[in-house]
Amino acid sequence: SQTIHQWPATLVQPVGSPLSLECTVEGTSNPNLYWYRQAAGRGLQLLFYSVGIGQISSEVPQNLSASRPQDRQFILSSKKLLLSDSGFYLCAWTRPPNTEAFFGQGTRLTVV
Amino acid sequence: DQQVKQNSPSLSVQEGRISILNCDYTNSMFDYFLWYKKYPAEGPTFLISISSIKDKNEDGRFTVFLNKRAKHLSLHIVPSQPGDSAVYFCAASSGGFKTIFGAGTRLFVKA
Numbered sequence: 001s002q003t004i005h006q007w008p009a010t011l012v013q014p015v016g017s018p019l020s021l022e023c024t025v026e027g028t029s030n031p032n033l034y035w036y037r038q039a040a041g042r043g044l045q046l047l048f049y050s051v052g053i054g055q056i057s058s059e060v061p062q063n064l065s066a067s068r069p070q071d072r073q074f075i076l077s078s079k080k081l082l083l084s085d086s087g088f089y090l091c092a093w094t095r096p097p098n099t100e101a102f103f104g105q106g107t108r109l110t111v112v
Numbered sequence: 113d114q115q116v117k118q119n120s121p122s123l124s125v126q127e128g129r130i131s132i133l134n135c136d137y138t139n140s141m142f143d144y145f146l147w148y149k150k151y152p153a154e155g156p157t158f159l160i161s162i163s164s165i166k167d168k169n170e171d172g173r174f175t176v177f178l179n180k181r182a183k184h185l186s187l188h189i190v191p192s193q194p195g196d197s198a199v200y201f202c203a204a205s206s207g208g209f210k211t212i213f214g215a216g217t218r219l220f221v222k223a
Contacts, residue, residue, distance in 0.1 A: 006155075009153075034211075036213075042215055043116075043118070043201060043213040043214050043215035043216050044156070044201060044203075044213035045213075046210060046211070046212070046213075049210060059210075090155050090156070092155070094211075099144045099146065099161065099205045099211065100146065100158045100161060101146075101148075101156075101158065101203075101211060102158070103155030103156050103157070104155050105153075105154055105155050106153065106154065106155050108153070
């Protein structure tokens with residue numbers, strides 16, 4: 001069976017510090033991978049998606065970046081966090097042609 | 113520009129009654145629609161979906177209705193149970209790739 005791991009579950013970081021959130025998928029190959037952020041009243045905002053190793057598409061210009069160094073690994077990064085980067089970050093995967101997404105448990109990021 | 117809209121931030125229903133959650137979309141290219149359920153501090157879990165070639169899909173207590181002309185879909189939960197209390201997200205996809213989510217509706221089912 002497929003599983004998705006996302007860590008850490010919670011993170012408190014000072015403004016200006018770097019960020020690295022990691023997500024790995026097991027039990028499937030060549031998944032489409034996604035990073036979403038849940039903000040109050042805005043639902044789940046798609047930040048990045050990837051259809052393969054090294055292929056990253058950004059949906060929203062911002063202070064964050066993503067990388068996919070391996071087929072089942074997706075990393076969300078920032079060089080310098082802003083207060084506005086606080087939120088609940090979710091990693092997800094789909095396996096085409098299926099559209100149903102499977103989400104990780106999420107990371108609650110608080111920038112102080 | 114919100115392509116998927118859930119205009120009701122919350123809904124309160126008595127146990128045993130029907131819960132109806134609504135969703136509107138603007139992009140006529142969407143061809144697949146999904147509902148997800150989310151508990152606090154957890155990732156959303158897939159609930160039910162419908163293809164644009166259908167107007168109804170049923171799975172146990174959950175039924176999704178799609179009205180393409182009105183660009184509207186709804187999720188019916190019958191009968192509602194206290195365990196159904198959660199945030200429900202409507203989502204839409206075009207070509208099976210990027211999925212756009214609505215803002216969510218928080219459902220309270222009172223015992």
